[in-house]
Amino acid sequence: MKKIYSLLLLFVISYSSFAQTVFSENFGTDGTAAFPYPFIDQYTGYQNPSSMFNASPTGNGSIRESGTLSTGYAGASGESHVYLGASSSPQKLQITGINTSAYSAAGLQLSFGYLKNVVANAQLVVEKSTDGTTWTPLTFTDNTTTAWTLVTISGGQIPSSATLSLRFTNPIVGTAQIRIDDVKVFNVSAGCGLVLGVPTVLCNASTGAIDTYTATIPYTGGTPGAYTITPSSGTVGGNNPATVAAGNIVVSGITEGTNFTLHIVNGSCTYDANGNSPECKPINSLPYVETFPYAPGSSLSASQKWTNINSGDNIVGASGSLSYSGMFSADNSVTFSGSGIDCFTPFTSTTSGTLYASFIMKVTDLSNVTGINFPPETYFLGLTTSTQAYRGRIFLKVDPSSGKYQLGLDSASTTSNYETTLRNPDDVVLVVIGYDFGSNVYNLWINPNLATLTPSTPPSLSFNAAQTVDNFGGIILRQDGAETTPTMVFDELRIATTISGLLSVSQNNAIAGLKMYPNPVSNGTLFIETAANAEKSITVFDILGKHVLSTTTSGNSINVGTLHAGVYIVNITEEGKTASRKLVIQ
Numbered sequence: 001m002k003k004i005y006s007l008l009l010l011f012v013i014s015y016s017s018f019a020q021t022v023f024s025e026n027f028g029t030d031g032t033a034a035f036p037y038p039f040i041d042q043y044t045g046y047q048n049p050s051s052m053f054n055a056s057p058t059g060n061g062s063i064r065e066s067g068t069l070s071t072g073y074a075g076a077s078g079e080s081h082v083y084l085g086a087s088s089s090p091q092k093l094q095i096t097g098i099n100t101s102a103y104s105a106a107g108l109q110l111s112f113g114y115l116k117n118v119v120a121n122a123q124l125v126v127e128k129s130t131d132g133t134t135w136t137p138l139t140f141t142d143n144t145t146t147a148w149t150l151v152t153i154s155g156g157q158i159p160s161s162a163t164l165s166l167r168f169t170n171p172i173v174g175t176a177q178i179r180i181d182d183v184k185v186f187n188v189s190a191g192c193g194l195v196l197g198v199p200t201v202l203c204n205a206s207t208g209a210i211d212t213y214t215a216t217i218p219y220t221g222g223t224p225g226a227y228t229i230t231p232s233s234g235t236v237g238g239n240n241p242a243t244v245a246a247g248n249i250v251v252s253g254i255t256e257g258t259n260f261t262l263h264i265v266n267g268s269c270t271y272d273a274n275g276n277s278p279e280c281k282p283i284n285s286l287p288y289v290e291t292f293p294y295a296p297g298s299s300l301s302a303s304q305k306w307t308n309i310n311s312g313d314n315i316v317g318a319s320g321s322l323s324y325s326g327m328f329s330a331d332n333s334v335t336f337s338g339s340g341i342d343c344f345t346p347f348t349s350t351t352s353g354t355l356y357a358s359f360i361m362k363v364t365d366l367s368n369v370t371g372i373n374f375p376p377e378t379y380f381l382g383l384t385t386s387t388q389a390y391r392g393r394i395f396l397k398v399d400p401s402s403g404k405y406q407l408g409l410d411s412a413s414t415t416s417n418y419e420t421t422l423r424n425p426d427d428v429v430l431v432v433i434g435y436d437f438g439s440n441v442y443n444l445w446i447n448p449n450l451a452t453l454t455p456s457t458p459p460s461l462s463f464n465a466a467q468t469v470d471n472f473g474g475i476i477l478r479q480d481g482a483e484t485t486p487t488m489v490f491d492e493l494r495i496a497t498t499i500s501g502l503l504s505v506s507q508n509n510a511i512a513g514l515k516m517y518p519n520p521v522s523n524g525t526l527f528i529e530t531a532a533n534a535e536k537s538i539t540v541f542d543i544l545g546k547h548v549l550s551t552t553t554s555g556n557s558i559n560v561g562t563l564h565a566g567v568y569i570v571n572i573t574e575e576g577k578t579a580s581r582k583l584v585i586q
Contacts, residue, residue, distance in 0.1 A: 022108070023098045023185040027063060028080035031403075032190035039063075040082065040093060056512065059093040061085070061170075068311035070113045070181040072259075072276065081113070081181035084170035091170045093180060096132065103187040108158035110138070110166070113181035115148045117310040121176040124170040126153070130161040141198030141433055146310055147276055150182075154195040158185060177310070193221040194241055203256070203280035208304045211256045211280035220246040226265075233260040256280045279307055283386075283473075284347045285498035285523040291580060292317065293331035293541060293569040300334050300343050300477075304546050309388060312340035315477055322360040322491040324430040326450035329360070330568060330580045333491035338368055340479035347495050349386045349473040354455065356502045357383065357475065358432040358494045363405060363425050365487035369398045376400075378484040379413070381435065387471025391466075392435060392442055396486070405486070407431070410445040411465040419446060419460050425486075432502070435472065440465050454500055460536030511572065511579045520584035524561025528553075530574055537573040540583070542566065560585060 007118075040059040060154055061084040070076040084091040100108055112123060123142040127135040143149045158164070164185075170178040197218035205211045215234070222241030222332070229236060234254040239247030254260055254277070261274045281304050284290075294303055294317035300310040308314070315336040319508050321329040359381075369376050376398050383392035395408030395415050404422035407429070408415045419422050423429065432445040434455065443459035497501040513531030529535060538558055540549035548568070560583075568583045 019480075020186060021188045022100055022103065022187055023095075024581060025057070025095065025183045026077035027082055027181060028065075028078070030277045032316065038371055050401045057093065057095050059091070059168075060087065061087070061091040061093050064179070068115060068148075069150050070115075072148045073113060074274065075150070075182055075184075076113060076148065077182055081179050082168070084168070084178040084180065085176075087173060090173060093168040094165060094182065095167075096163075096165040097186060098166065099162050100158065100160050100164050100187075101162040102400065103160055105158060105160050106155045107187045108160065108185065109155055109188055110153040110158050110183075110185050112151055112168075112183045113148050113179075114143050114151045115179040115311065116143055116146060117177040118388065119144060119309075121178075122171045123362060124178050124180075125167075125171050127169070127180075128157070128159065129165045129167070130159060130163050132163075132165055135167060138556075141200070144200070145276060145278070146241065146308065147296045148179075148181075149276065151198070154197070155188065176477075189305055193223065194219060195221045195561050199275060201275070201278045201280055205250075206280045206282045208282055208541075210546065212224075213250045213256055213278055213280060214250060214274055215254065216250045218247070219249060228265045230263045231260060233258055246553050281305065281307060281346075284345065284348070284495075286348045287494070287501050288347045289578075290345065290493040291321070291329075291331040291569075292333050292493075293492060293580075294334070297330065301341070306343045306345045306402075308341045309344045309476070310342050312479065313338075314341055315343045315479065316452045318489055322362055322428050322489060324360050324428060324447075324450075325494075327360070327430065327492065329492055331582070333489050334477075335364075335489050336477065336485070336486065337365070337487035338479060338482040338485050341521050342476050342478045344384070344388055344474055344476050345493075346386060349471045350497060351471045352436055353438075353497055354436045355383075355472050356432065356494075356496055356499060358430065358492075360428060360430050360491045362428050362489045363396070363423070364404065364489060366398055366403060366425055368483060369486050370483050376426060376484050377408070377414075378410075378478075378480040379410075380478050380480070380485060380488065382476040382478060383435065383472055384474045385469075385471050388474060388476065390476070391472065392433065393468070394431065394444070398486070407444075407446060407461075409433070409442060409461040409463065411442065411463075411467055417461055417463055421446070421460075434459075434499075435469065437469065440468055442495060450503055453503070510575050511577045514572065514579055514581075516572075516581050516583070519581075520586045521560055522586040524559060525557050526560045526570075526583065527557050529556050530573060532575060534574050539571040539573075541569045541571070 022499050040057050040061050062084050063080050065080045066081045071078055072082055080091045088152050107545045122557055126138045129135045131460045132154045138153050140151050140153050157481050168180050199215050200215040201215050203213045222245045228239050234251040236251050238250030241300050259276050296317045296319040298317045299314040315334050318333045318335040323329045379393035381394045382390045384390055392411050396405055404424055406418045408418040410417050415537055430447050434443045441464050444461040446460040494502050511530050515525050515529045538551050542548050563585050565585050570581045570583045572579050
C-alpha cells in the first residue's frame with residue numbers, strides 16, 4: 001500500500017495546472033531521418049517542412065530518427081532528435097525567434113530531454129541570448145547516467161524577451177555524443193512558487209545483491225501550507241517546504257532498479273514527478289571469473305557485474321559455453337554483433353606488477369562486415385582504467401579475399417599490429433593478454449598450450465606502448481559499427497595478476513570427489529560432499545547473476561529453503577580450489 005507524506009519530492013516535474021507552454025520543439029515525427037542523417041540546417045528541406053514546429057533551427061549537428069530514441073521521462077516524443085557528436089569542431093543546435101515578452105522571468109522555465117553516451121564526458125553547454133551575439137550560460141546539474149533524462153531549468157534564468165535564442169553545444173571534439181529532444185519553454189504561475197533543483201542519487205551499498213538508494217532534491221520557494229506526496233517507493237524525509245523555505249528533500253530506501261513516481265498536491269497546484277534508479281553494482285575482486293550464467297536473450301547489464309555505458313541494442317546471454325583444452329567451461333556465454341551498447345565490468349584497480357586477462361571467443365558470422373574501406377577492422381574488447389578510459393585494445397580485421405579474419409593488439413584506436421594467422425568463422429579461440437607495469441609492454445597469446453604457458457612463453461603479438469598506464473580497473477565489450485563488428489560469441493572471462501592465478505581460476509572442476517545432491521532440491525536441504533570434506537565457502541547466484549546466498553560450512557549440508565523455485569549457479573570453494581554447479585530448486 002502506498003503511504004502519504006506531507007512533503008514534496010521532484011525528480012522530473014510536469015505541472016498539471018498553472019503552467020503554460022510558450023515554445024515547444026520535438027524535432028519531427030515523420031520517421032524518415034535515416035542515414036545519411038541530415039544536418040540541422042538542411043532538415044526542413046530534407047523532410048516535410050512541417051516536421052519541425054520551429055521554422056529556423058540552425059547548427060552543425062544532425063537529426064536522427066534511429067538509434068537511441070528519447071524515452072523514460074514525461075512527454076518523451078521518442079522519434080526524431082538532435083545528435084551532437086564527433087566532429088572537428090564543437091557541434092551545436094541553435095533555436096531563435098522565441099517570444100517570451102508576455103511573461104515574467106521569474107515564472108519562465110526551460111526543459112529538454114538530454115542523453116550522453118559516457119557519464120564522464122563534459123557537460124552539455126546551454127546558453128541564452130536576446131541579440132544573437134552575446135551568450136550567457138544557463139546553470140543546471142549534469143546528467144549522471146547514460147539514460148535519457150529530462151532537465152528542467154528553473155525560473156529566473158530565462159529572460160522575458162521578444163527575441164530570445166537558445167544554444168546547445170557539445171563542448172568535446174572527438175568521441176563524445178550528446179542527444180537533445182523535446183525542447184520546451186513554459187511559464188509557471190506565481191501561485192505555484194516552489195522551485196526544485198536537479199536531484200542527486202546515491203547508492204546506500206554496492207553489492208552483488210539488490211541494494212537501495214537515496215535521492216536528494218534541493219528546493220527553494222517553500223511557503224506555509226500542506227504539501228502532500230504519494231510515493232511509489234521509499235521513505236520521504238529531509239526538510240519540509242511548509243516550514244523551511246530552502247532546503248533538501250530526501251527519499252531513502254528506494255530499491256535499486258526501481259524507478260519511482262509520485263503525485264504531489266499543494267493547494268490547487270498539482271505535480272507529477274519521476275526519477276531513474278542508479279546502478280548499485282560492486283567492483284569485482286581479483287582473481288575475477290565470469291562464466292556468464294545468464295539466461296539466453298537477457299541483457300548482460302541486467303547482471304550485477306556489468307553496466308551499459310552507452311546506448312543501442314544489448315549484449316545478450318547465449319545458450320551453452322565455449323570450451324578450450326585445459327580450461328573448464330561452465331554455464332552460458334554472451335553474443336553481440338554490429339553496432340550497439342558497450343558493456344563495462346569493473347575489477348579491483350591494479351597499479352603495479354603484471355595484469356593478465358583471458359577469454360574464449362568464436363566469430364560465428366562475418367557476412368555483415370562489408371565496410372566501405374577494406375579491409376574492415378575494429379576493436380571489440382578494451383582493457384580500461386577504473387574510469388573506463390581505454391588503455392589496451394584487441395582488434396579484429398577481416399581479409400576480404402579469403403573471408404577469414406586476424407586478431408590484433410594495441411593501446412591506440414587503430415593498429416597495424418596483427419597476427420599473421422588467418423582464422424575461420426566458427427574457430428574457437430582462447431586469447432590471453434598481459435600488461436607489465438614495469439616495462440610498459442603488452443603481450444598477447446592466442447591459443448596457447450595452458451599446460452606450459454608462463455610469462456616467458458613467446459607471445460603471438462607484443463608491443464611497447466607509448467602511453468604509460470597508471471591503473472587497470474575494467475574491461476569493455478564493444479559493439480562498434482553495423483559493418484565492422486561481426487557476430488561473436490564471448491565466454492569464460494578471467495582476470496588475475498599472475499599466469500598461475502589466471503589458470504587456477506580456470507580449473508573450475510578441480511575439487512576432488514565433488515558431489516552435490518539432491519538436484520533438483522525440493523525439501524530445502526542441499527548436500528555437498530568432497531574427498532577432503534574440508535570447510536567450504538558456498539556462494540549462490542540466480543540465473544541473472546545476482547548474489548542470493550553465501551555461507552561457510554564444515555559439514556555436508558546447507559539450507560537453501562529461502563530460495564524460490566528456479567535455476568541457480570552454486571560456486572564452491574575448498575582449500576583454494578573452486579567449482580561451479582547448476583542447481584534447480586523445485
